[in-house]
Amino acid sequence: MTAIRTTCPYCGVGCGLLATPDGKGGLTVKGDTAHPANLGRLCSKGTALAETVGLEGRILTPQIGGQPATWESALELVAARFSQAIAQHGPDSVAFYLSGQMLTEDYYVANKLMKGFIGSANIDTNSRLCMASSVAGHRRAFGSDTVPGTYEDFDNADLVVLVGSNLAWCHPVLYQRLAAAKKARGTRVVVVDPRRTATCDLADLHLPIAPGSDAALFNAALVALADRGAVDARFVADHVTGFDAALAGARASDPALTGLPAPDLETFLDWFTTTEKTVTVYSQGINQSSSGTDKVNAILNCHLASGRIGRPGMGPFSVTGQPNAMGGREVGGLANMLACHLDIESPAHRAAVQGFWASPAMADKPGLKAVDLFRAAGSSQIKALWIIHTNPAVSMPDADRVAQAIRDCDFVVVSDITRTDTTRLADVVLPATAWAEKSGTVTNSDRIISRQRKVLPAPGQARDDWRMIADVATRMGWGEAFDWPDAGAIFAEYAALSGVAGALGRDFDISGLQHADYDALPPTRWPVSTTRQGGRFFGDGQFYTPDARARMLPITPRLPEARTGKRYPFRLNTGRIRDQWHTMTRTALSPRLSQHIAEPFVEVHPQDASELGLAPATLARVTSPEGSAILRVSITDAVQRGQVFAPMHWTGETAASGRIDALIAGVTDPVSGQPESKAAVAALQPFGAAWYGFAVSANAPALLQADYWATARHAAGHRTELAGLEAPADWEAYARALFGLPGAECLSVLDARRGGARLAFMAGGRVLAALFVAAEPVQLARGHVAAQIGADNPGLLAGRPGAGQADPGPTVCACLNVGLHTITAAIAAQRLTSVEAIGAALQAGTSCGSCKPELAALLARMPRLEAAE
Ligand SMILES: Nc1nc2c(c(=O)[nH]1)N[C@H]1C(S)=C(S)[C@@H](COP(=O)(O)OP(=O)(O)OC[C@H]3O[C@@H](n4cnc5c(=O)[nH]c(N)nc54)[C@H](O)[C@@H]3O)O[C@H]1N2
Ligand SMILES: Nc1nc2c(c(=O)[nH]1)N[C@H]1C(S)=C(S)[C@@H](COP(=O)(O)OP(=O)(O)OC[C@H]3O[C@@H](n4cnc5c(=O)[nH]c(N)nc54)[C@H](O)[C@@H]3O)O[C@H]1N2
């Protein structure tokens, strides 16, 4: 079997892969050394891709009302319901909600159907929750949504400022690239984040900024640039407008809003004003804010004032989250954009696109943005909604209300690959081909267009996303305009349209790419036209505004909209963990990726925890005005007092009550419409569990009856955490129902007085399942216990390894499967003193390197551990 060059389906780094089918329906992957984004490196998620391509849980046939249906009947129904709504209530009574994970070709087809044929711009995407503030900030400053720099700038910078970015966990290969640059040239790294994250491992300076106050920091930086002679007067005079007003605005703002100690602020200002080669990288800590667009422009102001843009080793750099977040923006997936960075507000641009498409009805005003779109769906303003490649019942703010809106909407279609919290609410579910089963293109953070290629056959009746959209368009009467033989033909049409945009003076022009190039297309940075090839933007001072000058804007910092107070004293911050992807529909299939963190949690500062009476590893009920969740308490001074952090990943499929977006208010930035996912308010209280349980089983739990549960994959099956407010009367009966094992042999040790129980279920001398119950959080060697499933092990109920058996402990290095206890034991026994030494001894951290910050943290903790003993 030959290896096929393709691209990772996860983050916006856009790593190239070599995927080789194994002939048994699976594949193996390794990093593509020829891809400029990763040069062969992969992170833990990319490395584990082979564990996520199985057919477990896949939707393989269309469903209408939860029942299997034929494609023909499903497509007819979708086309009829959309056509009916449009005929009775007009084009704005229907909507699409898409995703930055769709391929460019899928996106192009959906956008063409909605904006050019249905004639509405009610098409928005989860990029509204992700990149919208960056898009809006770019457009205000540059006149176009252009990321000026490239990844090479990470290699060439002397100062990299990471603002609201946990690069170590969210863009791990880029983080490793930065780590290598730091080693090679001593690049200084500053991390601006209210939390101390894994990324701080690389930081020369961590600024634990007050939530939402970043604009005050960059206003202070602008003032410092001006007062310390670091303004590029020539660049400003020739290429920028608005400098004076922006500086006056910055002078009026108070740096104290940042809450930062004066010496740290001074160090930052000193470095920022004296280092020419400075890259400012920003991500969701900037974008997901009710003042996100202003924060973006506060950063852009600094780079424009100092002329540090579009030259090697410098520039503002908005890193994208999803694999095709950038491509979706290029193709005009957002409700306020047209294809190829053309503007929906511009009659000339609309006419050009309509002419190219020869389309009957062109949208002439922006459509509903995500938060408003779901409100409209819930209030029956939207009669038919198609959700593709995203899981809004989990990932949208105010998620309980969004789920209710989906339930209430007259007609909802969901295209997905697997059962999710959102498909459960749909009228029609359409089975999509997944990564590795389809072909197309994606654009990464530094404007490189890469091919995803088909490696595996489409399973069951699954169909490519673009094809189902075209199939519906055809049934709505527009067959001719939606008649492509393959994805390459769509790409060719799109590239031709971009030539029209290029002729109108827009940045996005890939008209140099032809259909014939498609199959073998190597990673290619846009633009690709007769006049321009790749490279950086704006080094020449030419911007995409009418007068070609960039705009600096006066920014008045605004703190998060919702205020903490007596009822909700905590600021709730949310985000990602290293080894899970969003709503976990794919990464949770990997046992390896599920071991790093196996449960939803809330990080609480030690003093807050003690005041609230929250003990380590107990559970907390976290509530906001919008909703509530039950989460495992993780006590750490990585968060500041008064702030808590919880991950966004857990769903109704993986936990009883872990959907954190149920707590987030639908508050948005007035310019970008992006929700404030990082700054909700919350109250915490002990959950007060009467019992805690830990279960392992070969099969997925059959009946999850518990006030709290969270379930995850393990190499030998499933592991489930449980807790309840009231203990069941009969643990054996409870466990039999839990595991669906009415007749299996049961070994049990019950300790009624202390509320404990240990039960193992056996067949043929082998362990099928086991449940451990205690009145306190269950303490046992979880990895060891889970590994006994399928084994012949009567000693299992001891809960820890017997003599001569080692317990590796929780996984730290997911790539090479090295556990915490193995690492701490080796550090002690072999007197290891560096991350490299751990790598040499155990290989931990030597593959993707994502766990290096954790290894460093372990090393830092070890001497103290020894001293305590
Ligand atoms: N492992 C993993 N990687 C991913 C993803 C994933 O699901 N899992 N998703 C991908 C996607 S789509 C995206 S968008 C990216 C997101 O990548 P990131 O933006 O790096 O990730 P987040 O964890 O959402 O948030 C980043 C940080 O913002 C901080 N923050 C919160 N409030 C503020 C604030 O007011 N100011 C500042 N300066 N910082 C603040 C948070 O503490 C957090 O550490 O990751 C991509 N990569
Ligand atoms: N509180 C909070 N909420 C957040 C964030 C946060 O930081 N905090 N981050 C926000 C951000 S930045 C983002 S990007 C969103 C992400 O949120 P979502 O987009 O909702 O998350 P995913 O789990 O990536 O959803 C992708 C869905 O597509 C399905 N799928 C996979 N492959 C295919 C395919 O080929 N075709 C089709 N049709 N379906 C497929 C998957 O099974 C899954 O259900 O979450 C946002 N929500």
Ligand code: SF4
């Ligand atoms: S850094 Fe990891 S998740 Fe992101 S593209 Fe590369 S391998 Fe995939």
Ligand SMILES: [Mo]
């Ligand atoms: Mo995102």
